[in-house]
Amino acid sequence: MTETEVREKLRQFILTDLIKDLKYALTDDEGIVSGGLIDSFSLAEIGVFAEQEFNVYIPDPDLTKAKMNTLNLMVARVMRDLK
Amino acid sequence: MLTLETRPQWRTLLDSATLLVPDERPAIIYLETDKAPVTVTRSQFMGEVIRCAAALQTVGIGARDLVIIAHIQNLESIYGFWGALWLGAVPSMFPTLTEKLDPDHYMQSMAELTRRSEAKAVLTTDTFAPELAKRCACPVYGTSDWLPDRDEQSETTNMMLRRPKPGEIAFLQHSSGTTGLQKGVALSHQAVLNQLASYAGALELSEKDVIVSWLPLYHDMGLIAGFIQPILQGIPLVLMSPFDWVQHPALLLRAIHEYRATLCWLPNFAYNHLARRVRVRDSEGLDLSSVRAFINCSEPVRQGSHQLFLERFAANSVTANQLAVSYAMAENTFAVTQSLVGEIANTDMIDLEALQRDLRAASVAADAPHAAPQVSCGKPIANTMVKIIGDQGEVLPERSVGEVLVKSDCMLTGYYHRPDLQPFDAEGWYKTGDRGYIADGEIYIVGRSKDLIITAGKNVYPQDIEAIVYEVEGIHPGRAVVFGVPDEREGTELIAIVAEVDVTDEADRKVIYQALRQQVVRAAEVSVSFVSLVERGWLIKTSSGKTARTTNREKWLVERAEGRL
Known part of the structure; x- marks a missing residue:
């Protein structure tokens, strides 16, 4: 899977399941947690999605607001361990 | 232990088993993601409580003074709470300022709260204290302002000058209210003891129990079931922070497995959160069979959530018999009802259309049109009565839907410094604002006061x-x-x-x-x-x-x- 594919999958997931608004114009470096778009519950959900979709296990200490705040950060974290 | 039988021997919360027998058994095990667990023995707990009491006394806190603890959920705030109780002061847990909150808005409500309630002091973090101090009418102490390092503290004698009386206010629980007007639910020592004595019977509580909780201590479920109860009964409490748990839900399951926890209170959403957001890898091999009851409480219980939870954790030995329900509120200290522990809570199939049309909970077959499951909250605990009334105040028969009223020996004394708010009617009943019905003596809640x-x-x-x-x-x-x-x-x-x-x-x-x-x-x-x-x-x-x-x-x-x- 390419980085572009990972990015699009994550973007779709965030819009559909987390922000619940497909029309929202989400940018790559926008603070999703700090901007109040998603809450702490969603961090755990990102962990589940990354495991199911990319078979990447992000350990709990990495599932934090600071480390998952933007689409760019999420993509980078997934790409790091993507096989 | 505190039970209905032993109740006469208990006078105040200072008779708590953890304080009376301060030995080497664990009182609290505090867990954090990525950190080693901290085990606090009873004797350490007792030592910390007295240290905090002495420190509070040094800054001028005395009997009956209100102390607001607006701290992060950690051991210091826990010791501070019991330290204040030790002095006969009145502690109250309050949410802290988090990075998500607007500081200005938060501080304004704290200023209002401390002014209205004439709080004697606010305890908070060092970071937050200077700003908050500018806004509040009373002194605001960060950790280093009131709690000296262990080796610097001089005298801890001269304590226990005065034991509170059973009828005095022990602590406040702050309930949420409209437009920031928080009401302080004032609970006396005897009310809390009455509640926990009755509740111990409903739970069949024993010294073998271990309570696990991630709940916030400013919420009645976290404060009473997941904090006061274990300390008072002398059973171990495995505790974590809500912020940590929400992000890392598997923490709770690992705690159950590791410490063989037996009782766990959860609001309904937590069943979904755990079922949907714990990764398979994180729950593999965890044994949850030690739990006598997961008690669903503090928001409407959904059968679908229980089902989801059962299916997701069947491999971890979760069975339907572990799924209990309680109906609770701060004004009754905590529990009003409790379903039987060790048995699945009853489900009542009712006709949803008849419910809306006639305000009747008509029993129907599961496959009937408009059939909807209502999960029972169980029967009232000992010394608590429930009745359902109609719009004219008339008492309704079984299966009629109306407002739920509660009367017991563990109710609030009143709303703190709010003589304008009278919680009881002339006969001492508390109107909950919840709507429900009774069937076979069990309470079913079908809705809340409008719009909430x-x-x-x-x-x-x-x-x-x-x-x-x-x-x-x-x-x-x-x-x-x-x-x-x-x-x-x-x-x-x-x-x-x-x-x-x-x-x-x-x-x-x-x-x-x-x-x-x-x-x-x-x-x-x-x-x-x-x-x-x-x-x-x-x-x-x-x-x-x-x-x-x-x-x-x-x-x-x-x-x-x-x-x-």
Whole structure:
């Protein structure tokens, strides 16, 4: 899977399941947690999605607001361990 | 242990087993992600409580003084709470300022709270104390201001000058209310002891029990069931912070496995959160069979959430018999009812149409049209009575739906420093504002007072959120509406905002959209799940010009289902 594919999958997931608004114009470096778009519950959900979709296990200490705040950060974290 | 039989031997919370027998058994095991567990023995706990009591006394805290603890959930705030009790002072746990909240808004409500309640001091973190001190009428202490290092503290004698009397206020629980007016539910020592004696019977509590909790200590379920109860009964408490648990839900399951926990209180959304957001890898090999009861409490119980939880954790030995239910409120200290522990809570199949049409909970077959499952909250615990009344105040028979009233020996003394608020009627009944019915002596709750949204265990008044929304630039007062949307997947109600805006430029709309979500989180600490910006004239108004939440919600649901929003 390419980085572009990972990015699009994550973007779709965030819009559909987390922000619940497909029309929202989400940018790559926008603070999703700090901007109040998603809450702490969603961090755990990102962990589940990354495991199911990319078979990447992000350990709990990495599932934090600071480390998952933007689409760019999420993509980078997934790409790091993507096989 | 404190039971109905031993109740006469207990005078105040200072008779707590953990304090009376301060030996080497564990009192609290504190867990944090990525850190080693901290085990506090009873003797260490006792030592810390006395140290805190001495420190509080040094800064001038005495008997009957109100001490607000607006600290992060950690051991220091726990010791501070019991230290204040030790002095006969009145502690009250309060949410702390988090990075999500708007500091100005938070401090204003703290200032108002300390002023109205004539608090003697606020305990908080070092970081936060200087700013808060500028706003509050009473002294605000960061850790280093009131609690000296262990080796620097001189005298801890001269304590225990005065034991509180059983009828005195032990502590306050702050309930949420509209427009920031928090009410301090004042509970006496005897009320709390009565509650825990009765509740021990309902739970068949024994010294073999271990309680595990991630709940916030400023919430009645976290404070009473997951904090006061274990310390008082002398059974171990495995505790974690709600912030940690929400992000890392598997922490709770690992704690159960590791410490063979037997009792765990959870609001309904937590069953969904655990079932949906614990990764398979994180639950593999965990044994949850030690749990006698997962007790669903503090928001409407959904059968679907229990089912989801059962299916997800069947491999971890979770069975239906572990799924218990309680109906509770701060005004009754905590539990009003409890289903039988060790048995699955009863489910009543009722006709939803008859419920709405005749206010009758008519029993029907599961496959009948309009059949809906209602999960029982069980029977009232000992010395607590429940009755259902109609609109004219008349007592209703079984299966008639009306308002739930409660009377017991463990009710609040009153709302602290609010003589204007009378919680009881002439006969001592407390009107809960909840709607429900009784069937075979068991209590079923079918709804809450109108418009109240319960999201993830937290009570939210839509008018409070609307007030925040109206402050957002681009939104005109009266041209937005807030309502709850029940969500099966999350097992709770989600918050939706529909706001009329005049701007059409996409970038401008995005600014408003973001501001709405952000400002609500910052001011009310609840997340908004749905934001819909609509054109002028979309909202339906009543004849008196008010926005009708129910009608607008119906319209929104239809348009969203049709993909128009």
